Amino acid sequence: MKIRALLLLAVGMAFFFGAGFFQPAAAEELHIFVGAGLRQPVDHLVKAFEGQTGHRVFIDYGGSGHLLARIKASGKGDLFVPGALFYIEKLEKEGKIRSYRSIVQHTPVIGVNTAQAGRLTTFDDLAKPGIRLAMGDPKAMAFGRTAMAICEKSGQKKAILKNVTVYGATVKQLALYVSQGAVDAAIIGRSDAFQNREKITIVPIPPDYFQAEIIAAAVLQSASNPDLAGQLADYLSTKKAGAVFQKYGFLPLQK
Amino acid sequence: MRYVCLVPTGLLVLLIVGVLAGLFIHLSLSQALVTLASAETCFALRLTLLTSGAATIIAVLLGVPAGHFLARQTFKGKILIDTLIDLPMTMTPLVAGVGLLFLLGNDAVRHSLDCLGIELLFTPWGAVLAQVLIVAPIMTRTSRAAFTAMDSRYEQAAQTLGLKPGQVFLRVSLPMARPVILSGVVLCWARAVGEFGATLMVAGATRFRTETLPIAVYLNISSGELGIALVCAWLLIMTGFLVLLAMRWIGTPISTDQSLLSIGP
Numbered sequence: 001m002k003i004r005a006l007l008l009l010a011v012g013m014a015f016f017f018g019a020g021f022f023q024p025a026a027a028e029e030l031h032i033f034v035g036a037g038l039r040q041p042v043d044h045l046v047k048a049f050e051g052q053t054g055h056r057v058f059i060d061y062g063g064s065g066h067l068l069a070r071i072k073a074s075g076k077g078d079l080f081v082p083g084a085l086f087y088i089e090k091l092e093k094e095g096k097i098r099s100y101r102s103i104v105q106h107t108p109v110i111g112v113n114t115a116q117a118g119r120l121t122t123f124d125d126l127a128k129p130g131i132r133l134a135m136g137d138p139k140a141m142a143f144g145r146t147a148m149a150i151c152e153k154s155g156q157k158k159a160i161l162k163n164v165t166v167y168g169a170t171v172k173q174l175a176l177y178v179s180q181g182a183v184d185a186a187i188i189g190r191s192d193a194f195q196n197r198e199k200i201t202i203v204p205i206p207p208d209y210f211q212a213e214i215i216a217a218a219v220l221q222s223a224s225n226p227d228l229a230g231q232l233a234d235y236l237s238t239k240k241a242g243a244v245f246q247k248y249g250f251l252p253l254q255k
Numbered sequence: 256m257r258y259v260c261l262v263p264t265g266l267l268v269l270l271i272v273g274v275l276a277g278l279f280i281h282l283s284l285s286q287a288l289v290t291l292a293s294a295e296t297c298f299a300l301r302l303t304l305l306t307s308g309a310a311t312i313i314a315v316l317l318g319v320p321a322g323h324f325l326a327r328q329t330f331k332g333k334i335l336i337d338t339l340i341d342l343p344m345t346m347t348p349l350v351a352g353v354g355l356l357f358l359l360g361n362d363a364v365r366h367s368l369d370c371l372g373i374e375l376l377f378t379p380w381g382a383v384l385a386q387v388l389i390v391a392p393i394m395t396r397t398s399r400a401a402f403t404a405m406d407s408r409y410e411q412a413a414q415t416l417g418l419k420p421g422q423v424f425l426r427v428s429l430p431m432a433r434p435v436i437l438s439g440v441v442l443c444w445a446r447a448v449g450e451f452g453a454t455l456m457v458a459g460a461t462r463f464r465t466e467t468l469p470i471a472v473y474l475n476i477s478s479g480e481l482g483i484a485l486v487c488a489w490l491l492i493m494t495g496f497l498v499l500l501a502m503r504w505i506g507t508p509i510s511t512d513q514s515l516l517s518i519g520p
Contacts, residue, residue, distance in 0.1 A: 065477035072479075090479075137460055139478030166377035166459035169477060173456075176353075182360040182376055 028228055030057045031076065033067040035083035035142070037106075037171045037189055038215065041245045042081065042236075049235050055228065063170045065140050071096070077220050078229040081236070083171070083189070084142035084213040091218070098226055100218035101237035104250040107212045108146050110203040111175060111193040116184040117201040123209070126185065127159035134177045134186040135164045142213060143171050147187035153209045175200065194249025214253070215245075275492070282485045290486040298463055299471040300490055306379055306454075306467060307447035310386035314443050317387070318394025319436060323428065325395070326402035343392045351388055352456030355381075359457070377459045382467060385453035390443040397439030401432035437505050445498040449491060 034042050039061055046057045060067070064082035068090065071077055080097075082088060083106055091097050112120045119125065126133060136144025144167070151157040165183060168174045174186040179199040193200045217233040219226055235241060242252055290296055325337055343351055358364060359376045368375065375381045405428065413427045414420070429436075451469035458465035460474055468487045475484035 063477050065479060066473075069476045069479055069481065134459075137462065137474055137478070139480070140460070140474045141477065166465075167461040169455065169460040169473060176356070177459075180356060180360040181362070182356060 027053075028055045028225055030055060030078045030225070030229060030232060031060065032057060032079035032081065032229075032232070033060045033062070033071060033077055034081045035064045035067070035215075036061045037083050037192060038081060040195065041241075041248045041250070044244055045236060045241050046232075049232055053231070057232065063140065064142050071220065071222075076222055078223040078225070079232055080218045080220055081215065082142070083215065084146070085216055086142065086145070086213075088216055088218045091220075096221045098219040098221055098223065099230070099233075100216045101233050102214050102216045102253055103237050104215050104242055104245040105212040105253055106142070106215050107190040107251050108143055108150065108187050108205055108210055109190045109193055110185055110205060111178045111188040111196075111200040112185045112203050113178050113181050113183070114199055114201050115181060120185050120203060122203065123154065123205055124156070126163065127156040129163075131163045131185065132165045132183045133160070133163045134166050134168055134174045134183040135161075136171060136174060136187070137167045137169055140169050141171060143174075143187060143189060144168075146210060146213060150187065150205060150209045154206075189249075190251065191245075191249035212251070212254075215250070278485060278488055278492070281481060282489070286482045287486055287489075290482050293483065295462065295466070295471065295483060296486055296490070299466050299468045299487055302379060302382075302466065303448055303468040306382045306386060307444055307450075309383045310390055310447040310450075311440060311444040313383070313387045314391040314394040314447075315436075315440060317391045318439075318443075319398045319429075321391075321395045322398025322400075323402050323424065325399045327407070340392050340395050343388055344396070348385075348389055348450060348452030348454075349456065350452075352385055352453030355385060355388060355453065355457045376457065377461070377465065379458065379465055382454045382458040382465055385457040386447040386450045389450055389453055390447050393446060394439050394443050397442065398432065398436050401435035401439075402428060404435070405431050434505065438502050441498055441502050441505065445495055448494050448498075 032046075042059065046059060049055075050057055060070075060077075062070070064084060064087045067080065067082060068087050071080060071091065072094075080088065080091070081103075085102075088097060088100055092100075110120070110123065110126065119128075120131065125131065135147055136142075138144040138148040148157075151160045154160070166177065168177065168186075171188050171192055174188050175192040175196055177183045178186050178188070179196045185203075187205070190202065193202045217236045219229045219233055223229040246252060321340065325333070325340075346354075356376070359368070359381075365376075373380075375384055409431065410423050410427055413423045418426065449469055450467075451473065454465070454467060455470060455473070458467075458470075460466065460470050462474065466474065468491050471487045472484045472491070475481070475487070
């Protein structure tokens with residue numbers, strides 16, 4: 001009885017631990033980290049890439065800062081596509097990037113709850129008393145940093161920050177707050193507002209207040225197959241891919 | 256059999272120790288001390304203790320009577336109510352939080368709350384509400400189990416001896432159910448301390464306003480400040496450790512009451 005139980009346990013453990021080693025060696029696999037705000041176009045494009053090449057791509061979505069921390073801690077992964085170039089530059093300084101290609105612009109806009117669109121028509125309205133704003137945490141997310149820089153540049157930072165009722169950790173959280181009417185407006189990505197266009201009205205930010213963020217795909221130093229990762233990065237930066245991004249509200253790179 | 260069980264036990268212990276070691280290795284002592292004294296960590300700790308404390312008190316005020324009601328009364332649709340109260344326990348807290356956000360963001364609800372001068376969304380009270388939604392069902396479940404396990408003849412005897420129903424509850428039922436309810440309180444509090452998903456949605460992640468320890472961990476991991484994140488993580492782990500110790504401690508001195516509880520017909 002004792003021996004049988006032991007044997008059973010041994011077989012069970014062999015299966016449990018062995019499973020990882022005995023996976024069928026088929027097509028190559030890629031593991032990529034992508035900013036949560038880029039989900040729709042990247043899902044679309046990666047599916048097409050898998051169809052064309054027969055390789056498998058596993059996508060890990062999350063806030064760019066969160067992903068950065070995970071890349072650093074795990075030392076794994078093939079490709080990184082964050083919401084701003086800033087995160088790639090941070091890794092580049094540590095020698096963890098092989099190369100990167102720029103894809104599209106990530107333009108900040110004011111997303112206004114459609115019911116409040118009459119009260120908020122220009123950037124200056126953000127400073128009006130009684131307006132409820134949501135803002136990204138400036139340290140934790142790409143558009144939090146950008147939004148803070150924009151407020152600074154506008155010279156109305158104090159009045160605008162006074163209206164902020166809540167800070168969020170991802171741009172999707174901010175878009176949810178605006179679309180649900182929990183706040184009147186937030187500085188979010190053009191694509192986030194565009195994808196909720198029934199409930200969120202876009203109010204542009206004066207162009208001299210900001211520099212658009214650039215979305216790029218970076219091949220990580222840890223890539224197990226750098227050529228294949230590079231191939232996917234190339235694919236994401238083609239004109240055809242750019243058109244898919246534009247379908248979801250992103251703007252093309254300025255020449 | 257002893258040796259067969261030894262291997263899984265060892266593996267489990269190894270896994271847990273490995274996780275703790277992983278969290279510990281990345282933290283230097285000097286950095287930990289500086290971070291512990293930082294205003295952000297102190298704020299997060301204080302807010303966590305306050306919100307989880309308030310949430311636990313509210314959960315007890317709601318859950319214990321509800322548990323007693325469900326244990327003693329039979330009515331039509333009881334199964335439905337019973338299941339409904341359990342439901343938040345199976346919900347991902349994030350889902351519960353989005354639900355609360357939709358509820359509180361609803362125009363009618365918002366206007367009536369505004370008229371009463373109650374501000375919940377994006378305030379520490381929002382965090383308390385989110386935690387109550389998650390922990391009150393645990394309290395209800397625990398107290399219900401406590402009251403169900405109790406022999407109702409004690410209550411009947413007290414009533415025939417002339418105590419009013421309210422007095423029976425306070426002087427007989429509650430003291431007899433105390434050990435189980437106390438462990439429920441500790442569990443609720445521990446769960447409230449670690450609550451993240453619902454709080455993030457309802458209260459937001461505003462530094463120095465709604466930044467509880469779990470939110471501080473998340474924010475600081477996102478902004479690459481691993482030091483603060485790890486110190487906050489350790490504060491959470493230590494809280495959990497103390498809570499579990501407290502539960503064992505609660506278990507011992509009142510074992511006599513427990514034996515009383517187990518007397519059946």
